[in-house]
Every structure is written in C-alpha cells, then in structure tokens.
Amino acid sequence: MVSKRLPVLFLDDIVLLPGMVVPVELDEPAQAAVDAARTSAGSELLIAPRLEDRYASHGVVATVQQVGKARGGTPAAVLRTGVRARIGGGVTGPGAALWVEVEPVAAGEPSETARELAAAYKKLVVSVLQRREAWQVIDSVSAIDDPGDLADTAGWAPYLTNDRKRELLETPDVEARLRLLIEWTGDFLAESEVSDKIEHDVRENVEKRNREYLLREQLKAIRKELGEDEAEGNDDYRARVEAADLPDAVREAALREVGKLERAGDQNPEAGWIRTWLDTVLDLPWNVRTDDNTDLAAARAVLDADHHGLDEVKDRIVEYLGVRARRESRGLTTVGGRGSGAVILLAGPPGVGKTSLGESVARTLGRKFVRVALGGVRDEAEIRGHRRTYVGALPGRIVRAIRESGSMNPVVLLDEVDKVGSDYRGDPAAALLEVLDPAQNHTFRDHYLDLDLDLSDVLFIATANVLDTIPQALFDRMELISIDGYTESDKVAIARDFLVPRQLERAALSEGEVTVTEDALREIAANYTREAGVRSFERLLAKAFRKAALGDLPVSVDAGDLKELIGRPRFTPESSERTAVPGVSTGLAVTGMGGDVLYIEASLLPGDKGGLSVTGQLGDVMKESAQIALSYVRAHAEELGISPEQLDHPIHLHVPAGAVPKDGPSAGVTMTTALVSLLLGRNVRAEVGMTGEVSLTGRVLPIGGVKQKLLAAQRAGLTEVYLPQRNEPDLDDVPADVLEALTVHIVADVREILSTALEPVSAGLVAAA
Numbered sequence: 072m073v074s075k076r077l078p079v080l081f082l083d084d085i086v087l088l089p090g091m092v093v094p095v096e097l098d099e100p101a102q103a104a105v106d107a108a109r110t111s112a113g114s115e116l117l118i119a120p121r122l123e124d125r126y127a128s129h130g131v132v133a134t135v136q137q138v139g140k141a142r143g144g145t146p147a148a149v150l151r152t153g154v155r156a157r158i159g160g161g162v163t164g165p166g167a168a169l170w171v172e173v174e175p176v177a178a179g180e181p182s183e184t185a186r187e188l189a190a191a192y193k194k195l196v197v198s199v200l201q202r203r204e205a206w207q208v209i210d211s212v213s214a215i216d217d218p219g220d221l222a223d224t225a226g227w228a229p230y231l232t233n234d235r236k237r238e239l240l241e242t243p244d245v246e247a248r249l250r251l252l253i254e255w256t257g258d259f260l261a262e263s264e265v266s267d268k269i270e271h272d273v274r275e276n277v278e279k280r281n282r283e284y285l286l287r288e289q290l291k292a293i294r295k296e297l298g299e300d301e302a303e304g305n306d307d308y309r310a311r312v313e314a315a316d317l318p319d320a321v322r323e324a325a326l327r328e329v330g331k332l333e334r335a336g337d338q339n340p341e342a343g344w345i346r347t348w349l350d351t352v353l354d355l356p357w358n359v360r361t362d363d364n365t366d367l368a369a370a371r372a373v374l375d376a377d378h379h380g381l382d383e384v385k386d387r388i389v390e391y392l393g394v395r396a397r398r399e400s401r402g403l404t405t406v407g408g409r410g411s412g413a414v415i416l417l418a419g420p421p422g423v424g425k426t427s428l429g430e431s432v433a434r435t436l437g438r439k440f441v442r443v444a445l446g447g448v449r450d451e452a453e454i455r456g457h458r459r460t461y462v463g464a465l466p467g468r469i470v471r472a473i474r475e476s477g478s479m480n481p482v483v484l485l486d487e488v489d490k491v492g493s494d495y496r497g498d499p500a501a502a503l504l505e506v507l508d509p510a511q512n513h514t515f516r517d518h519y520l521d522l523d524l525d526l527s528d529v530l531f532i533a534t535a536n537v538l539d540t541i542p543q544a545l546f547d548r549m550e551l552i553s554i555d556g557y558t559e560s561d562k563v564a565i566a567r568d569f570l571v572p573r574q575l576e577r578a579a580l581s582e583g584e585v586t587v588t589e590d591a592l593r594e595i596a597a598n599y600t601r602e603a604g605v606r607s608f609e610r611l612l613a614k615a616f617r618k619a620a621l622g623d624l625p626v627s628v629d630a631g632d633l634k635e636l637i638g639r640p641r642f643t644p645e646s647s648e649r650t651a652v653p654g655v656s657t658g659l660a661v662t663g664m665g666g667d668v669l670y671i672e673a674s675l676l677p678g679d680k681g682g683l684s685v686t687g688q689l690g691d692v693m694k695e696s697a698q699i700a701l702s703y704v705r706a707h708a709e710e711l712g713i714s715p716e717q718l719d720h721p722i723h724l725h726v727p728a729g730a731v732p733k734d735g736p737s738a739g740v741t742m743t744t745a746l747v748s749l750l751l752g753r754n755v756r757a758e759v760g761m762t763g764e765v766s767l768t769g770r771v772l773p774i775g776g777v778k779q780k781l782l783a784a785q786r787a788g789l790t791e792v793y794l795p796q797r798n799e800p801d802l803d804d805v806p807a808d809v810l811e812a813l814t815v816h817i818v819a820d821v822r823e824i825l826s827t828a829l830e831p832v833s834a835g836l837v838a839a840a
C-alpha cells in the first residue's frame with residue numbers, strides 16, 4: 072500500500088487495534104490532531120500508543136466519526152480504527168498537529184496455517200468467554216472469518232496487558248500474531264481454571280460458614296425468643312465430646328452425631344434423641360476403672376465385718392475371688408461354664424442376705440456396686456435396650472447399671488434371675504447369657520447405644536430364691552452358692568450384732584438409749600417371725616424402736632415388753648391345733664420363701680364310689696404322689712388294719728393354700744400318713760414333721776432341701792422329723808443347734824413312719840364310739 076501523510080495522535084497507556092470504535096476525550100494536542108484530520112486529511116489520522124514514554128513502531132489509521140462534548144463539557148471525538156500502519160518519519164503539515172509518514176499494512180489472502188491457527192484461537196477465546204458467560208460476544212467473535220480480523224479482536228481482551236497489545240499491534244504478520252495470542256490465551260485459561268477452582272472452593276467455604284453462622288445466630292435468636300436456655304446449644308456437645316475421655320471408636324461415633332446435630336439444627340425432629348444419646352454416651356465411664364483390692368485376708372475380714380456366720384459362703388466367695396484374681400494376673404480370660412470363671416449365683420430364701428453379700432463383695436474388692444432388679448422382666452429390650460428409632464427408646468438395664476456405677480468394672484448384682492420370664496417380646500435370658508459370656512461380653516451391644524461396650528471386667532453376681540425357674544443355659548454358667556436360712560440362735564446373733572445397731576441408728580437413737588435383751592430377741596425370732604431370713608425380724612425391731620423412742624430413755628426391752636411395743640405374737644405353735652383331728656399330717660417343704668411346714672388334710676366324702684379328688688395349688692408331680700399314696704394304702708389296707716369298706720368312699724385330699732410348695736414328690740410320706748390317719752381314725756402326733764417320696768411298694772425315696780426343711784421344722788416348733796435314709800448325709804450341712812433341737816428319724820420304708828407317728832387312738836373317735 073502507498074504511504075501517506077497523516078496527523079498523528081499518541082495516546083498514553085491506551086492501545087487501539089484495528090476494528091474498534093472508541094470515544095476519546097480531547098486534550099490540546101488531540102484536538103489539534105482531530106482538527107487537522109478533519110480539515111486537511113479527509114478525517115483520517117494515525118493513532119498510536121505511547122507506553123511509558125515509549126513510542127510504538129505501528130499504529131492504526133482511524134477516521135473521525137463524530138466530534139462533540141463529553142459529559143462535563145470536555146471536547147471529545149468518536150474514532151473508528153481501520154488498518155494497521157507502520158509509522159515513518161515526522162513531516163511538517165498544516166495546523167498545530169504533528170504529521171507523520173505512515174505505511175498502511177495490506178491485508179493479504181490468509182494462509183492455510185493462519186486459518187488453522189485462527190480456528191484454534193477461536194476455540195480458546197470461546198472457552199474464555201464461556202467462563203465469563205459473555206454469550207453475545209461469543210456470537211460476534213464466532214462470526215469473524217478473517218484470521219487477521221479475528222486476531223485483532225484481542226483489543227478488547229481485558230486479560231491482555233497493554234504491552235502485549237502493543238506487541239500485537241507491532242506484529243503485522245497474521246500467523247505470528249495468532250501464535251502469540253494462542254500462547255497467551257492458553258496460559259490465561261489454564262491459570263483461570265486453577266484460580267477459578269480455588270476461588271470456587273474459597274467461596275463455597277465462606278458461604279457455608281456464613282450460612283451456618285447466620286443460621287446459628289437465627290437459632291439463638293429463636294431460642295431467646297422462646298425463652299429456652301442457651302446452654303443446650305450444639306457447639307456445647309462438640310466441645311464436650313472432644314474434652315471427654317472416650318475410646319477412639321466411641322469419639323468418632325459421637326462426633327458423627329454431633330455433626331448431624333450441627334447440620335440439622337433444632338428443626339431436625341431427631342435432634343432431641345441425638346442429644347439424649349450423646350448424653351448417655353458422655354455419661355458412661357468409658358475409661359474409668361477402679362483398682363481392685365486383691366488382699367484375700369482383708370477380703371475375708373470385710374465379709375466377716377458385714378455378716379454374721381455364713382462361713383461356708385464366705386469361704387467360697389474368697390476362694391472364687393482368689394481364683395479370679397489369679398486368672399486375671401495371668402491374663403487368662405475367664406471361660407464360660409462351671410468353674411471359677413463362672414458367675415456366682417447366691418441362692419436362698421428372701422432376707423438371708425444375698426443382696427447385702429453382693430454389696431459386701433464389692434466393698435471387699437473396692438469396687439462400685441449396682442443392683443439390677445430382674446424380677447418380672449419379660450422383654451429383651453429391658454436388658455439390651457430399644458433401637459434408637461423406637462419412640463422413647465432407652466438403653467437397657469446393663470448399660471444403665473454401668474452408667475450408674477461410674478466405672479467399667481463394678482460388681483453388678485443381677486437380682487432374682489429366677490424371675491426372668493420370656494414371651495413374644497424376645498428372650499431376656501438369651502440377652503443375659505450374652506452379658507455373662509466371657510467370649511462375647513467384651514463387645515456387648517446395647518440396641519440403643521449401638522456401640523461396643525466392654526463388660527469383661529464387670530463382676531456379675533446373680534441371686535435367686537429358687538433354682539428350678541432359672542433358664543437352664545443361664546444356670547449352666549453359674550457357680551451355685553446356697554444360703555438356706557438361719558437358725559434361731561443365728562438370728563439372735565445377727566439381730567444383736569447387726570440389725571439392732573442399724574435400726575437404732577435409723578431411729579436416731581444412740582447406743583444405750585434403748586437396749587434389747589437376748590430373751591426379747593429370741594422371743595421375736597421364735598414367735599413373731601417364721602421366716603428363713605431376717606427381714607421381718609428387722610422390720611419388727613424398727614417398729615419396736617420407734618415406739619420405745621417415744622417413752623422415757625434409756626429403756627431396756629425385755630421379752631415381756633414386746634406385746635406393748637409390737638403387738639401379740641403372730642405365730643404360736645400351730646401344729647397341735649391343726650393335727651387335732653385324724654387325717655391331718657405335717658409335711659416339710661421348700662417354697663420360694665425357704666423351708667416351710669405344710670399341712671396335708673384328708674377327708675372321707677359320703678358316697679359309695681371310691682376315688683380320689685385332690686385340691687390345693689398342686690403341680691402334676693404332687694397329684695401323682697397323691698395317687699401313689701392312695702394306691703399304696705389300698706394295696707396294704709389289710710396289713711395296715713384298714714377296713715375295706717372305708718375304701719369304698721370317695722376321698723378328698725387337700726393342701727391348704729398358704730406357702731405354695733414347689734412341685735415335687737417329697738410330700739409322698741405326708742400324704743400317705745394323712746390317709747392312714749384318716750382311715751384309722753388316729754391323729755398324727757403334733758410334734759412330728761416329715762418329708763420323703765413314697766414308691767408304690769412303700770419305699771421312702773430321697774428328697775432335696777434337707778437343711779431348709781429342718782430349719783423350718785425347728786421354727787415351727789416341731790421336735791421330731793422323719794427323713795429318707797438316703798438323705799442321711801445331708802445332715803452334715805444342718806447346723807448343730809438345729810440337730811440338737813430335733814429328733815431325726817431316718818427311715819427306709821413308710822411303715823416305719825406309720826407305726827410310730829400316729830397317736831395310739833383318736834380322742835374324737837373314742838368319743839364317737
């Protein structure tokens with residue numbers, strides 16, 4: 072292209088490329104250039120950048136489109152830029168403007184390479200524009216075909232510095248210009264992807280935090296408005312969980328829940344139970360263990376200090392603790408089944424001190440003590456808890472016990488395992504089995520807690536009144552220690568040494584203000600109570616002290632004062648009254664309350680058809696015993712001196728309600744004796760009690776519970792008892808003072824009883840005759 076002379080306008084720090092329309096404010100030199108263009112150059116002028124006082128080698132030829140005033144009154148012009156031009160030397164020209172020699176650059180036919188480069192560049196530019204969501208610009212850029220024109224649209228690119236724009240201006244070669252642009256735009260795109268990501272992340276974080284902050288502030292405001300305590304804020308839980316001494320797995324689970332709480336806030340219907348759950352977790356003594364006192368001599372001393380007598384029981388407990396301590400010190404895990412790894416089962420009637428022995432064991436070891444009452448538990452969830460999703464869910468009793476104890480190695484008394492039932496709500500015994508099984512209980516899972524709880528350091532002690540209702544699998548895990556009951560002198564000693572001092576204290580009396588004589592104690596034991604243990608005894612003492620404290624102090628309570636303090640004796644020897652007619656015999660039985668006497672009554676009914684009816688709360692085995700007794704009597708009637716007509720009448724056998732005996736065959740001798748007494752019309756001697764199974768041939772077979780039965784016989788004031796021969800060894804367990812008070816007849820055949828236990832002749836019958 073031919074060169075021409077044009078007025079020139081240098082723009083400071085602005086780079087214009089071809090194809091732009093720009094308004095320019097006109098200072099004096101600019102005004103001169105524009106004026107010169109309009110008057111002397113066909114409205115054309117050259118515009119070139121001056122960057123930091125450096126003049127560019129190229130500029131653009133522009134036409135003045137319009138002149139006027141900008142806002143504020145400054146003169147301004149609108150310029151449209153055209154082709155690129157090389158700047159030659161300065162020349163003189165009309166007016167105040169500078170004139171230069173310019174050499175416009177011709178736009179040739181684009182090369183193939185230029186087209187390819189242009190296509191690549193277009194893609195990059197579109198990407199950039201897409202990021203900025205500049206959809207209209209994308210359209211106009213896409214419409215540009217010529218590679219050189221496309222390259223010059225970079226004049227608008229805000230990401231290009233003026234230096235780069237000037238370089239573009241000074242690069243007339245289209246391919247070279249596109250290469251530069253591709254490089255720079257590519258760099259920009261890569262950078263902006265990274266920074267976008269960073270920016271995005273940062274923004275998201277900030278937003279989330281802002282959002283949470285805002286929500287929490289709102290929450291606080293709402294709480295305040297509702298008058299709710301701020302203390303139950305969620306952040307509290309995070310701090311508490313972080314501060315608590317928890318095993319890692321537990322902390323993790325707890326923090327997960329805290330997270331849920333924080334995210335969901337109070338609007339979440341689950342918030343309530345998440346809190347309750349967290350409270351439970353935080354309340355559990357995860358890492359708390361008390362140190363065991365393993366001094367066995369001291370252990371025995373503690374047991375002795377807490378309980379009178381029970382020597383054998385204490386021996387067994389100390390032995391058990393010894394074995395346990397040894398196993399633990401050798402790192403042996405206790406193994407299920409019988410043996411010293413098993414759980415102690417303290418079995419015996421109420422009030423013999425099972426619970427207080429359990430407490431004593433805890434004291435002995437220096438452990439915490441908790442009692443878990445199992446009586447009447449039918450629902451598995453009582454033991455293992457309800458799943459959290461269950462409305463009003465709670466942890467089970469085991470978890471509650473651990474929480475209550477405040478340590479992971481307490482003594483837990485499982486009270487009344489014999490009264491655990493099972494029904495459609497699952498089998499609590501199975502859950503207990505898992506609790507007691509050393510192979511499983513280090514990862515006990517309560518449904519509510521839903522975390523592994525290590526119960527392997529817990530010392531479980533079970534108690535039961537009777538053995539036969541304990542689920543077999545559970546019983547197999549236990550080491551049985553029986554406490555059968557106390558003799559009268561035991562009770563007097565327990566009262567003197569333990570119950571009296573304790574009840575005095577409870578009545579706020581000091582020692583010596585009220586004293587009780589041995590005779591008074593003996594009188595209470597004998598005639599005011601008839602129990603295997605000392606529970607009523609203790610209650611009566613409490614009553615006596617309350618009354619005595621109202622009168623003048625100090626006072627000594629003797630046997631004669633009892634009537635006034637606690638009323639008339641409740642039990643008088645009743646055997647003589649009950650057996651005052653033929654057909655009543657005194658048996659010895661074991662009930663849920665320990666040993667007891669029971670009276671079996673037989674009577675002849677009018678009618679001429681034989682047969683037997685049996686009443687009373689009797690089990691099948693007892694009913695069979697009655698049949699056997701009758702069959703025996705029929706078969707031996709002649710020998711026994713019973714007239715055959717007597718046996719034509721129906722017979723009614725009755726065991727009066729009262730203490731319900733356990734089902735079993737041990738009333739056989741008593742039933743037989745009652746029948747014979749009835750049919751012969753001879754009373755059974757009042758001082759006699761008996762127990763034993765009878766076979767059809769009259770053999771007396773052994774029975775259980777000898778000690779409990781003899782204790783009961785003594786309590787009831789009996790002086791003679793009949794026992795099966797094969798039970799003779801059991802007499803070793805019977806306290807000496809009981810044996811002294813009783814004459815024990817050892818018998819092998821029921822005839823030995825029948826020949827000595829009946830009165831010679833019934834007074835009633837003599838009168839009737």
Ligand SMILES: Nc1ncnc2c1ncn2[C@@H]1O[C@H](COP(=O)(O)OP(=O)(O)OP(=O)(O)O)[C@@H](O)[C@H]1O
Pocket residue numbers: 377378379380381419420421422423424425426427428534536565569570604605606609
């Ligand atoms: N040998 C004993 N020496 C001292 N006190 C005793 C003795 N036996 C029982 N007692 C006291 O008798 C009371 C009743 O005992 P405890 O409650 O332990 O009986 P229990 O056998 O657990 O009865 P239950 O089966 O009803 O739970 C307690 O106050 C206990 O201290």
